[in-house]
Each structure stands twice: as structure tokens, then as C-alpha cells.
Amino acid sequence: MLAAAQKDEKKDQALKNLVGHPQTGRDCPFTLLNSPISHTQYPYVTGTSVLGIKYKDGVLLASDMGGSYGSTLRYKSVQRLKPIGKHTLLGAGGEISDFQEIVRYLDELILYDNMWDDGNSLGPKEVHNYLNRLMYNRRNKFNPLWNTLVLGGVKNGQKYLGTVNMIGVHYEENHVATGFGNHLARPIFRDEWHEDMTFEEGVKLLEKCMLVLLYRDRSAVNKLQIAKITEEGATISEPYAIKTHWELEAFKNPATGAVGSW
Amino acid sequence: MANTAIELPPKGGFSFDLCRRNEMLAKKGVQSPSFRKTGTTIVGLVFQDGVILGADTRATEGPIVCDKNCEKIHYMAPNIYCCGAGTAADTEAVTDMVSSQLELHRYATGRESRVVTALTLLKSHLYSYQGHVSAALVLGGVDCTGPHLHTIYPHGSTDTLPFATMGSGSLAAMAMFESRYREGMTREEGIKLVCQAICSGIFNDLGSGSNVDVCVITKGQKEYLRNYELPNPRTYVSSKGYSFAKGHTEVLSTKITPLKEHVKIIEGDAMEE
Secondary structure, eight states, rough: OHHHHHHHHHHHHHHHHTTTTHHHHHSSOOHHHHHHHHOOOOOSSEEEOOOEEEESSSSEEEEEEEEEEETTEEEEEOOOEEETTTTTTEEEEHHHHHHHHHHHHHHHHHHHHHHHHOOOOHHHHHHHHHHHHHHHHHHHHOOOOOOOEEEEEEEEEEEEEEEEEEOEEEEOSSSOOOHHHHHHHHHHHHHOOOSOOOOHHHHHHHHHHHHHHHHHHOOOOOEEEEEEEEEEEEEOOBBBBOOOOOOOOHHHHHHHSSSTOO | OSSSOOOOOSSSSSSOOHHHHHHHHHTTOOOEEEOOOOOOEEEEEEEEEEEEEEEEEEEETTTTEETTTOOOOEEEEEEEEEEEEEHHHHHHEEEEEEHHHHHHHHHHSOOOOOOOHHHHHHHHOOOOOOTOOOEEEEEEETTEEEEEEEEEESSSSSOOEEEEETTHHHHHHHHHHHOOOOOOHHHHHHHHHHHHHHHHHHHHHOOSSEEEEEEETTTEEEEEEEEEEEOSSSOOSSOOOOOOOSSOOOOOOOOOOOOOOSSOOOOOOOOOO
């Protein structure tokens, strides 16, 4: 009788310790509660959205250069787009230190590939697969790399654009976005992207989406880079700013009609 | 003889007496009834002659669509309309209540209602309920001082804006507005942009769907265009429809029951006696 009551109590305790329970507020699952090892489960310095689209000659990626430390915009010159080997471009949102670690892993991968010296080189599909295995494996060990990655590239005339996130969800698409870009940029992509855009059209579309993100994402900065990858290779532009428009008449004296409101 | 305390009537607002009971019931496994939310896309914009409001028509109860074609643009006054997102009961009750108050006010003053009046009534009501009345509104209208567009949040704060979106599809709709809005658009351009924004919400947000409702308010005139656009038509298998000719269904048995009179009709004055 007493033993049964005690067992019930233990069960209640265990249930209370469920992940995300509003009162106990634990951020780790109950299976790891009494474990000697625990890993950090939250990011510190984060980058915001990355956008990617396929166009006529290859793939275009865009991201801003901000690294936020919680709600402070701490770093304003973080390059979140990196070329990988000859055929790929990688863009990342999320924890910056994990992105630097991923780039280190990939540099090692490309180095070993070059050392074979067999005339073959790893293309975007292969790099995407490697990243997918890497992210999923870390997630299974409850120690994820806190990033959402966008991978674009061209090899042998074949354009490739895909994404992997920190839990291992991955897919290929004609246009991808991470973070806030999912909510703000994807509707615009779905409406305005079409097959075989020219370089100018592609840049214009990306800039349009980056402008909306600049207006509506609190962790965005007005300093962005656009990276292009084609059969010839990868180029990452110099950082530049886009023009914002604040001259709407309605913004000049917004509350004239409703004194006391915003 | 004397009572220990006089029972004062409750002064209004919520009474939280039953919360302990609800918590106990929840622990025992009783599921509280879910409420119907209008996971929504609602938008409003100011164009050269007035205000255009738009809304989708899907009402959800958790993961299920409970109403495919509900009305989210509510009447407030002949020159003021209000779109509502959040809990359907809250948006309907609050807009109905303020609409009645505005009508009484019109009779008292003898003048056309102003948008700021509706705004103040709504925001003070929502503030006094501290966010528990889950109604997020886009209020728009044209009065003697010009066209106005406001957003009202469940806690009672308001914004005055040239273009506004609310609801779960607000980001998708705002992406359309931020990239395409210009000042001083014509009526056709305004309606087209509102439709694009609502369609963006319908196709990119799971909580919004079905059709587009539009309401155009100008000085002295309003047009409520219900189901202005139907981007999700039902596609039937047979384009000719279905016909059920006599003889297609087998009749197993027939029973005819004539209706019997239970009440006797007496001629003459009913009120006699």
C-alpha cells in the first residue's frame, strides 16, 4: 500500500519534469535529468535569416552581417556566407560559433578531398549530405549544432540549392530561407520567383526580401552581402546597405487623428 | 441578527473563483472544451479616397477547420468596419458591444460616429480585461476628419498606421504590403494589393484559408464585398454534376402514415369568456 503510493509520487515527479513544463520550466528532457553530462541547449551569439534562390546561371545567397548577443546587436561585421571548395556556398543562421566549427569541419573535408588529387571534387550534393549526417548525428547525441544552413552550388551544369537545420530536417528547393525569412521572404518568393531569372532580377528579388526583413526583423542590420555561385566559381560581394523609405505622409504625424495613441 | 458582512455585487471584470476547481479537474484528466479561434489573416490599408479592409474566411478549432466561410469583417457603424482576429467569441462580442454603444452615442449626439470613438471604447474595454479578452482588431473607417486605420492589440494598445496586418498570417501579408505599398493608391490598386496580401496569408499560413472578403469605405459610402475572391474553388469529379434519376435507388418497402388531427379547430371568437 505504502509502496504503491510512493511509486505514484515518483511517477508524478517524473511527469512534472517533462520538457517544456510551464511551472518547472526545464529545458532538458527527463531522460537526461540525472545524467552526469549536460550540454548547452541554447545559443549565445546568433545570426538571423539567410535567403537563397536559383537563377539562370547558378545560385544566389543573401544575408546580413549582424551577430546578436541576446537582444544586443553586438557584432556588425560577421560574414555568414562562406565558399566551400570550388562548387559550393554555405550560409548559416543561428549560433555563430557552431557555424565556425562547421566551416572548420568542411575545410578539413575539402582538404582531404584535394589530397586525393584525382581530378574529382566534392560537389554541393555531397557537401549537403555530409552536413546532413553531421547535424543529425549531433542531434541524436543531444548536443546539436545550433544552426540552420543554406547550401547552394553548381557542378557540371547542375544547379543545387538545399537547406539543413539543427535537428537534421533537410530538403532541396528553388528558393530557401531561414529564421524570420521563412515567414517574411517565402511568401514573396512563392509569388515572384520564376525559372531562369537573370542575375539582375535575382538580386532585385533578394534585395526586396532583405528590405522587408530589415523593416520587420528586430535582429537585422542594414549591411548585407550577396553571394553568387556559377560554374566559374563563387564570388561574395562587398558589404553594402539598402535604401529604406520613411517618407510616408502617414508616418509624419501618425496620431493626429487619435491623440494619445501611438 | 446582523450579518457579518454585506454582500456587495461584483464590480465587473473577471472573477477567478473557479480556477482552483479547473486546475483540479485538469489534473484528474478532464479536458476543458477548446475554443474556436480565427487563426487569421486580416489587413487594412489607406488609399487616396478612404480605407480598404480585407480578411480571409477560415475559422479553426485547434487543428480542424470548423467554419470554411465565416465573416471576419464586423459592422461597427455605417462608416466604420472592424476586422477581428483571435478568439471568435471575443471578437464578435466586443465588436457587437461597441457597435451598440456607438449607435446610442449617435442618437445622443445626432452626428456621424468617429473612428477614434470606436477606438477609445474598444481599447478601454480590452485594457480593463488585461489581455484576457483575446481580440486583435483592425479598425478602419472614414469620418468628418478623414480616413483612419488603427490596430488594437488584446492588451489594449493601439497603433495608427497607413497599412496594417494582424493574425497568424500577418507576417505573410505584411511581406506583401512592405514590398508593394505606395501612398495615394487608387481604388483598384488598393483592392488588388489587399487581395494579394490576403492570398499570401491564405496560401502561406496554415491558420488562414478559403476566400477573401473585402470592405471599401469612402466618404459617405461603403461597399462590403463578401467573398470578393474565391481562390480555393471546389473541383468536382464530374463537370456535369450528379443526377439521380428515378429508378436508380431500389425501394425496399413503403409505409404511408396519414397525419391525424390532434387539435380540434372550433369556429368562433377565441378570446370569448
